[in-house]
Amino acid sequence: MKDMSLVLEVFEAEEAARFLSALSIGLLISVQNGTMSLEEAERLLFSPRNSRILREKGISPELSRLVMDCCELEDVLSLVPSEFNNSLQMVLDRFISFLKSSKVRETDLNFLEIR
Numbered sequence: 001m002k003d004m005s006l007v008l009e010v011f012e013a014e015e016a017a018r019f020l021s022a023l024s025i026g027l028l029i030s031v032q033n034g035t036m037s038l039e040e041a042e043r044l045l046f047s048p049r050n051s052r053i054l055r056e057k058g059i060s061p062e063l064s065r066l067v068m069d070c071c072e073l074e075d076v077l078s079l080v081p082s083e084f085n086n087s088l089q090m091v092l093d094r095f096i097s098f099l100k101s102s103k104v105r106e107t108d109l110n111f112l113e114i115r
Contacts, residue, residue, distance in 0.1 A: 014103050017060040020045070021099040024066065028092045032085070038073060046070035060102075066094055 010016040027045060030036035051067040054060075069091050076087045 012105060013057070013059050015105045016057075017063045018099060018102050018104070020054070020059070020063060021066075021095050021102065024070070024095045025092065025099065028070070028088060028095065032088055032092070038077060042071065042074065046073075060098075062098060066091065066098065069094070 010019055024045060027036065027041040031038050031041050046067055048068065048071055051064045051071070054067060055064040073084065073088055073091065077084045
């Protein structure tokens with residue numbers, strides 16, 4: 001397997017929050033559809049560590065809270081599995097609301113680099 005690095009560099013907190021919100025929506029839909037496990041989504045983004053880093057970097061406190069809410073989905077799944085789909089949908093809806101209400105940045109800059 002060839003070594004590869006995927007680097008995302010987003011220069012503004014608002015744009016970073018939009019990008020992470022869109023990523024979160026995709027992860028949650030993948031979990032919802034059974035395409036991805038919750039464990040994998042947690043490994044990719046939904047961890048207390050990542051929530052803390054987002055907060056420390058000055059990215060939206062609301063986004064940081066939403067990431068933490070995703071961390072709690074594992075508890076729902078293990079303690080009250082019958083509520084998991086409803087809880088997942090509620091967090092998904094909140095990410096969608098967040099993305100809809102956030103400011104779109106007009107730019108020509110690309111921030112994805114594949115090495």
